[in-house]
Amino acid sequence: MRKCLALIFLLPLFLLGAADFDCVVIGTSPISMLEAISRAFSGEKVLLLDQAAEAGGAWKSIRACDISHVDMGCHQLVGSTPEVKAFLEKYVGCKMVPMEKPFEMWNGHSEYYFSRGCYELIHNLEKIIAKTPIVYLLNHSVDTVFMQGGTLTVEAQGKRYTTHRIITVPSSFFNLEGILPKRTAPQPSFNSSQKKR
Numbered sequence: 001m002r003k004c005l006a007l008i009f010l011l012p013l014f015l016l017g018a019a020d021f022d023c024v025v026i027g028t029s030p031i032s033m034l035e036a037i038s039r040a041f042s043g044e045k046v047l048l049l050d051q052a053a054e055a056g057g058a059w060k061s062i063r064a065c066d067i068s069h070v071d072m073g074c075h076q077l078v079g080s081t082p083e084v085k086a087f088l089e090k091y092v093g094c095k096m097v098p099m100e101k102p103f104e105m106w107n108g109h110s111e112y113y114f115s116r117g118c119y120e121l122i123h124n125l126e127k128i129i130a131k132t133p134i135v136y137l138l139n140h141s142v143d144t145v146f147m148q149g150g151t152l153t154v155e156a157q158g159k160r161y162t163t164h165r166i167i168t169v170p171s172s173f174f175n176l177e178g179i180l181p182k183r184t185a186p187q188p189s190f191n192s193s194q195k196k197r
């Protein structure tokens with residue numbers, strides 16, 4: 001009887017240990033990269049992947065008019081309080097500079113930005129990731145996620161990775177087979193009352 005009870009309690013632990021990764025992070029916007037780093041520092045085995053060739057999500061920089069690392073779109077660090085500035089300087093190694101005329105929508109809490117634009121943030125986060133055991137895969141689109149044998153299985157580029165936890169963001173799209181109906185990209189909508197005006 002005791003042996004049976006021990007088996008019942010140990011079986012989930014055995015199953016938990018059977019996955020390739022403790023956590024799979026889908027997407028590489030700064031928040032996803034920081035999440036992956038934080039988990040790796042806590043000792044978790046992390047897989048970080050993105051379908052894009054370059055990291056950053058909406059914070060990716062581009063080459064424009066022969067100039068490298070141009071911010072894609074207009075960026076401002078929402079909530080860049082002195083504490084956020086100190087964190088980014090101390091832990092991410094960014095040089096933060098005051099903004100001369102921050103867009104005032106966020107009540108004056110957007111006062112600092114990266115001296116070399118968002119490239120500086122993404123590049124520095126990639127340097128930190130390179131020093132961790134995180135398995136970091138760009139050009140890897142997650143097509144499907146499904147449950148198998150008590151673990152989650154992530155399918156990307158024809159390969160399968162098992163994990164106990166998946167961290168994703170609202171703008172990531174993939175098929176949740178047997179878990180939820182397929183998530184599809186939301187269609188752009190507009191307010192019809194605004195249209196009439």
Ligand SMILES: Cc1cc2nc3c(=O)[nH]c(=O)nc-3n(C[C@H](O)[C@H](O)[C@H](O)COP(=O)(O)OP(=O)(O)OC[C@H]3O[C@@H](n4cnc5c(N)ncnc54)[C@H](O)[C@@H]3O)c2cc1C
Pocket residue numbers: 026027028029030031032049050051052055056057058059072073074075076077078140141142143169170171172173174
């Ligand atoms: C031009 C622009 C400017 C912005 N400026 C600001 C700003 O100044 N301040 C601010 O706070 N916010 C800004 N935002 C909002 C921005 O969306 C957020 O700051 C943040 O990037 C959102 O992060 P996210 O991870 O949710 O999505 P995203 O940044 O969109 O990242 C999602 C990532 O997931 C990847 N992905 C999606 N599906 C899959 C899949 N199936 N498999 C693998 N990878 C996948 C994508 O390739 C992408 O890299 C801006 C957005 C845009 C578009």
